[in-house]
Amino acid sequence: MRPALARFGSRLLEAAITLWLLATLCFVLLRAAPGGPFDSEKAAPPEVQAALEAQYRLDQPLPMQYLAWLGDAVRGDLGPSFQYPDYTVNQLIANALPVSMLNGGLALLLALLLGIGLGVWAALRAGRWTDRLLMGLAGLGLAVPKFVVAPLLVLVFAVGLHWLPAGGWGEWDNIVLPVIALALPNIAYCARLTRASLLETLSADYLTAARARGLSETRLLFAHALKPALLPVAAWLSPALINVVTGSAVVEQVFGIPGMGRYFVQGALNRDYTLVLGVVLAIGALIVAINVAVDALRAWMDPR
Structure with a gap:
């Protein structure tokens, strides 16, 4: 029990130091950038500016x-927003974070379900034309950036086919295109990673011995091969989350979604110091929490 508590305390200390360094670096960079939040107010009287x-x-x-x-931040008060004077940063984040978490969570879930499924399917057909076609499409999916994918989805499914709305928020159909735009590169990477890991696992000595005992390929796959083969996928979850978070800034701008990424972009453009710092802290805390959860998941999945 004591080693576990010590590890937990060490993780908390590391998380606090990480968030402090992140916030400090962001504070310095924001203030070093040219311009200020009230540059457009220069025509105002000096007393108003003061x-x-x-x-x-x-x-x-x-x-x-x-x-x-x-x-103030240590006490949980992220201050007032410069750009939205009627709201505090806490209120803006409280409204935006569930939106971003819904989009990001659905995108990551879609990437895992499709990526693992397609990776397993390709590994079981390794060397065939279907495997080569799938891996070629996965490579294409990795090569096309989100700022190209998102407008293309709008052009095809909203402007061309009129199947889905081009933007907005509030209805279920507003979620479909943003989630697909966030998920596509992760689906491609997850499929390639699953295929490579499963092929390596299936050639392991202990599975060869299990085949010699007469176990079916289906039982070998689901009872013995799949869990260790997914260890690299579990390790990939942390960078996948970062990919979803960074991509949300582009996707939320394209689709007009009131999420954390959109607030970050608008805050940076308008020199809204407190809003940018608050978004960075919130996203940093979320990434730290996910990293801890992923480490626990990997420890559970690793037979060693």
């Missing part, structure tokens, strides 16, 4: 701004 800077602590020295923001 009042705006005082309201958002921009009149203080940079170290004081950092310490004040960090103290």
